[in-house]
Amino acid sequence: xxxxxxxxxxxxxxxxxxxxxxxxxxxxxxxxxxxxxxxxxxxxxxxxxxxxxxxxxxxxxxxxxxxxxxxxxxxxxxxxxxxxxxxxxxxxxxxxxxxxxxxxxxxxxxxxxxxxxxxxxxxxxxxxxxxxxxxxxxxxxxxxxxxxxxxxxxxxxxxxxxxxxxxxxxxxxxxxxxxxxxxxxxxxxxxxxxxxxxxxxxxxxxxxxxxxxxxxxxxxxxxxxxxxxxxxxxxxxxxxxxxxxxxxxxxxxxxxxxxxxxxxxxxxxxxxxxxxxxxxxxxxxxxxxxxxxxxxxxxxxxxxxxxxxxxxxxxxxxxxxxxxxxxxxxxxxxxx
Amino acid sequence: xxxxxxxxxxxxxxxxxxxxxxxxxxxxxxxxxxxxxxxxxxxxxxxxxxxxxxxxxxxxxxxxxxxxxxxxxxxxxxxxxxxxxxxxxxxxxxxxxxxxxxxxxxxxxxxxxxxxxxxxxxxxxxxxxxxxxxxxxxxxxxxxxxxxxxxxxxxxxxxxxxxxxxxxxxxxxxxxxxxxxxxxxxxxxxxxxxxxxxxxxxxxxxxxxxxxxxxxxxxxxxxxxxxxxxxxxxxxxxxxxxxxxxxxxxxxxxxxxxxxxxxxxxxxxxxxxxxxxxxxxxxxxxxxxxxxxxxxxxxxxxxxxxxxxxxxxxxxxxxxxxxxxxxxxxxxxxxx
DNA sequence: CTTGACTCCCAAAACGTTTTGGAGAATCTT
DNA sequence: AAGATTCTCCAAAACGTTTTGGGAGTCAAG
Numbered sequence: 201x202x203x204x205x206x207x208x209x210x211x212x213x214x215x216x217x218x219x220x221x222x223x224x225x226x227x228x229x230x231x232x233x234x235x236x237x238x239x240x241x242x243x244x245x246x247x248x249x250x251x252x253x254x255x256x257x258x259x260x261x262x263x264x265x266x267x268x269x270x271x272x273x274x275x276x277x278x279x280x281x282x283x284x285x286x287x288x289x290x291x292x293x294x295x296x297x298x299x300x301x302x303x304x305x306x307x308x309x310x311x312x313x314x315x316x317x318x319x320x321x322x323x324x325x326x327x328x329x330x331x332x333x334x335x336x337x338x339x340x341x342x343x344x345x346x347x348x349x350x351x352x353x354x355x356x357x358x359x360x361x362x363x364x365x366x367x368x369x370x371x372x373x374x375x376x377x378x379x380x381x382x383x384x385x386x387x388x389x390x391x392x393x394x395x396x397x398x399x400x401x402x403x404x405x406x407x408x409x410x411x412x413x414x415x416x417x418x419x420x421x422x423x424x425x426x427x428x429x430x431x432x433x434x435x436x437x438x439x440x441x442x443x444x445x446x447x448x449x450x451x452x453x454x455x456x457x458x459x460x461x462x463x464x465x466x467x468x469x470x471x472x473x474x475x476x477x478x479x480x481x482x483x484x485x486x487x488x489x490x491x492x493x494x495x496x497x498x499x500x501x502x503x504x505x506x507x508x509x510x511x512x513x514x515x516x517x518x519x520x521x522x523x524x525x526x527x528x529x530x531x532x533x534x535x536x
Numbered sequence: 537x538x539x540x541x542x543x544x545x546x547x548x549x550x551x552x553x554x555x556x557x558x559x560x561x562x563x564x565x566x567x568x569x570x571x572x573x574x575x576x577x578x579x580x581x582x583x584x585x586x587x588x589x590x591x592x593x594x595x596x597x598x599x600x601x602x603x604x605x606x607x608x609x610x611x612x613x614x615x616x617x618x619x620x621x622x623x624x625x626x627x628x629x630x631x632x633x634x635x636x637x638x639x640x641x642x643x644x645x646x647x648x649x650x651x652x653x654x655x656x657x658x659x660x661x662x663x664x665x666x667x668x669x670x671x672x673x674x675x676x677x678x679x680x681x682x683x684x685x686x687x688x689x690x691x692x693x694x695x696x697x698x699x700x701x702x703x704x705x706x707x708x709x710x711x712x713x714x715x716x717x718x719x720x721x722x723x724x725x726x727x728x729x730x731x732x733x734x735x736x737x738x739x740x741x742x743x744x745x746x747x748x749x750x751x752x753x754x755x756x757x758x759x760x761x762x763x764x765x766x767x768x769x770x771x772x773x774x775x776x777x778x779x780x781x782x783x784x785x786x787x788x789x790x791x792x793x794x795x796x797x798x799x800x801x802x803x804x805x806x807x808x809x810x811x812x813x814x815x816x817x818x819x820x821x822x823x824x825x826x827x828x829x830x831x832x833x834x835x836x837x838x839x840x841x842x843x844x845x846x847x848x849x850x851x852x853x854x855x856x857x858x859x860x861x862x863x864x865x866x867x868x869x870x871x872x
Numbered sequence: 873c874t875t876g877a878c879t880c881c882c883a884a885a886a887c888g889t890t891t892t893g894g895a896g897a898a899t900c901t902t
Numbered sequence: 903a904a905g906a907t908t909c910t911c912c913a914a915a916a917c918g919t920t921t922t923g924g925g926a927g928t929c930a931a932g
Contacts, residue, residue: 203888214912219890229910246653250595251888253586254917261633266619273619276612283602283609283636290638295655297597297633300619302626317582319631423816449813456816477785480759480792482818539918550882555920565880587918590887 202243211239222247260293262503263314264324265307265334266300274326275447275473284496285324285503292504294321308333315343322503324348328359329391344506346499346515349393358506358515360498362490364394364472367521368401368444371470371488374523375442376409379533380468384415384440386429386450395421398446398472415440419450426450430457441533442468448475448487455481455528468531474524484526490519538579547575558583596629598839599650600660601643601670602636610662611783611809620832621660621839628840630657644669651679658839660684664695665727680842682835682851685729694842694851696834698826700730700808703857704737704780707806707824710859711778712745715869716804720751720776722765722786731757734782734808751776755786762786766793777869778804784811784823791817791864804867810860820862826855 208218213236221228221236222245228236239245253260264282266273286296299314301307311334314320321344325334328349335353338345346358368385375383385402388395399416406413417432419425426445433440434457445451451471458467465483474489492498502515544554549572557564557572558581564572575581589596600618602609622632635650637643647670650656657680661670664685671689674681682694704721711719721738724731735752742749753768755761762781769776770793781787787807794803801819810825828834838851 205888215889216891216912216914217910220911223890227910232910244652246649247890248590248888249653249655250586250589250593251917252890254584254590254887254919255889255891257917259586261631263631266615266622268619268623273615279602279609279615279618282615282634283604286602286634287604287636287638290635295597295599295633295635297631298618298622299626299631300623302623313582316580317585319585423812427816452813452816456818459818476759477788477813480763480788482792482795541918551919552882552884552921553880556881559920563880568880583920584918587887588920590889590917591919591921593887 202245203248204245207236207240207243207245210243211236257318259319259321260295261297261320262289262294262322262324263297263299263310263320264326265310266298267307267327268301268303275449276475276477277473278326281496281499284494285499286496288497288500289503292500294504296324306333308337311337315341322346322507324499324503328393330393330396331391332393344503346502346506348499350397350518351393356512356516358502358512360495360502360517360519361394362519362521364397364521365401365404367472367488368398369405370401370521371444371523372402372405373409375444375468375470375529375533376405376411378442378468380442381411381533382415382438382440383411383442383444384417384433386426386433386443386445386454387416387418388421388425388446388450390418392421395446402444419453421447421450423449423453423456426453427457428453430454431461434458434461440467441531442529443470445469445471447471448473448478448485451485451487451528452477452481455483455485466531468533469528470523472521478524479526481528483528486526486529487524488521489524491522492517492519538581539584540581543572543576543579543581546579547572593654595654595656596631597633597656598625598630598658598660599633599635599646599656600662601646602634603643603663604637604639611785612811612813613809614662617832617835620830621835622832624833624836625839628836630840632660642669644673647673651677658682658843660835660839664729666729666732667727680839682838682842684835686733686854687729692848692852694838694848696831696838696853696855697730698855698857700733700857701737701740703808703824704734705741706737706857707780707859708738708741709745711780711804711806711865711869712741712747714778714804716778717747717869718751718774718776719747719778719780720753720769722762722769722779722781722790723752723754724757724761724782724786726754728757731782738780755789757783757786759785759789759792762789763793764789766790767797770794770797776803777867778865779806781805781807783807784809784814784821787821787823787864788813788817791821802867804869805864806859808857814860815862817864819864822862822865823860824857825860827858828853828855 204215208215221233299310323345325347328347328351330352332351335351350361387399390396403413417429419429448471471487474487478485478487540551544551557569635646659681661683664683664687666688668687671687686697723735726732739749753765755765784807807823810823814821814823
């Protein structure tokens with residue numbers, strides 16, 4: 201309600217002293233400090249955020265750009281991650297703004313607007329592409345940022361990512377060890393690093409086992425994309441007996457394709473993300489998940505450290521992938 | 537990069553003139569205006585947001601508080617709505633910040649921090665409760681806000697809501713018309729307006745038909761909550777033959793309970809929200825959805841109008857509920 | 873030649889904070 | 903007792919905009 205000037209006047213003190221008292225500086229006496237704090241509490245004084253930001257030359261804001269292609273925004277629990285991140289940022293006085301990309305503008309335009317207008321202290325980038333123009337731009341501007349997912353940028357940058365390559369390679373090898381020989385992959389759009397990485401993992405395993413890598417179909421990272429991709433694979437002359445899907449949503453779409461084509465329950469399937477929904481599908485969906493808890497907090501921590509100036513090399517987290525065994529990966533490997 | 541002073545200096549003009557030229561005022565000649573604009577473009581000038589906010593006494597920010605109880609944050613497509621809202625707000629120069637509630641703090645604390653620190657021009661409230669302290673607080677402060685969901689507040693306030701009462705009443709009557717007599721309701725937490733509203737709709741229909749209203753179980757608005765609530769109803773001596781669920785997520789949980797208890801496919805079921813996932817469950821989930829498109833844009837528009845000072849009464853949207861018939865509501869009404 | 877209107881521009885004052893660089897008084901040192 | 907040090911406090915200068923209230927010119931009308 202009140203501002204510093206009014207508060208100072210009512211206390212018979214200078215603005216300076218009141219400001220420093222509230223910030224806990226040692227050069228104001230304990231008695232005065234207490235008196236000021238009480239008065240501030242009483243009138244419910246909160247420093248005006250805009251004024252502070254201007255003076256401190258800090259926006260106290262972090263922006264996350266959201267791709268606007270439907271379904272490309274991220275898995276359903278993505279908001280939970282953002283929420284966790286925002287919560288931890290708030291503890292450091294930063295707020296998280298979401299910056300979707302309006303039609304007709306590129307993600308780059310958004311970055312530019314936020315960065316050049318000094319609207320943010322850092323940025324969080326999600327759904328990174330292998331070649332991501334946002335990364336290059338932010339690097340050139342020297343603005344702190346963290347990405348969710350690696351890129352193929354030559355300069356190192358802070359990121360958190362799951363080791364999709366290792367995870368999908370291991371999942372494929374598991375199917376092979378269980379006797380499967382025709383193991384298909386339902387891939388996400390390959391311009392995304394995560395989708396490419398996971399695809400590479402599957403391909404590597406197949407090649408190690410001396411198996412052909414033609415049972416691969418790409419689709420949008422949504423139920424419908426998985427459904428269509430699965431139908432494509434099921435039309436092949438020799439059907440796969442197991443399916444490794446880039447995401448749970450795609451796997452759930454594939455599950456429906458399986459039900460339609462062979463009555464379901466003949467083909468093994470595994471997804472990735474560990475959606476809550478997966479425990480409730482029929483059959484319950486086996487899946488993979490990135491290890492580590494409270495991803496949002498990790499992002500917040502990395503962002504804060506990036507703002508503090510830590511070098512990019514120390515701000516890279518590659519998390520192992522673990523399996524979540526439910527039921528859908530246990531179908532026999534017999535010829536279909 | 538540059539600021540107004542530097543830009544003015546390089547052009548041999550005053551700060552005032554440059555500022556007004558960029559804002560398109562008529563009291564600067566067309567020639568100068570053009571010259572200024574070109575120079576601004578060339579150096580990539582963007583006004584410093586903090587300075588403008590301080591001077592204009594506007595935060596250029598809208599906050600949305602996110603409940604932190606897991607699963608209480610909203611349905612999976614909730615982020616899409618926020619994204620749409622943010623996009624339309626951005627067109628008016630406003631950014632959307634997400635404000636989760638840290639442990640140990642109440643949603644009220646968050647509102648207070650944002651409002652009293654003048655960090656926002658308006659707020660967006662989601663998952664409103666029947667008695668919502670946030671609403672009362674914002675009303676007392678006179679800060680513009682819009683809620684997603686009505687409340688029982690005595691003073692009118694802007695909202696967008698679906699007519700859950702009518703929708704659930706109609707859904708229940710449909711089951712009755714199809715011969716069902718034991719129609720259960722899987723309810724969300726009754727402190728939320730939407731959950732209570734939907735429950736009331738079901739109850740009203742049952743009473744109109746002269747049926748008992750004891751087949752009702754409450755759970756968390758998630759798959760697990762629906763699963764547990766369904767198990768509870770299925771344990772009753774005379775099982776329901778149809779289930780009206782407060783949300784799709786609960787319905788999907790209930791679907792699993794049905795599979796476990798009676799092998800599935802014996803009991804009709806309908807949810808609400810029209811999750812993409814619903815088309816891929818087994819059986820495909822019949823559901824309901826709020827009519828109207830681009831909910832996010834509607835929120836943005838209401839927020840802008842609230843900021844512009846329109847009275848609350850003119851900023852209330854109650855949308856009809858429409859049915860999305862897939863398959864899960866078509867089970868026979870025979871005695872189980 | 874004055875008057876008024878019009879065009880184009882600008883100096884200075886905000887907005888509310890944080891921070892710099894002391895000032896005055898009290899206390900300690902020598 | 904003088905000088906050094908420590909405690910408290912404060913005036914003023916930022917931070918970068920927007921906006922207020924004119925001030926020169928120019929031009930047409932009287």
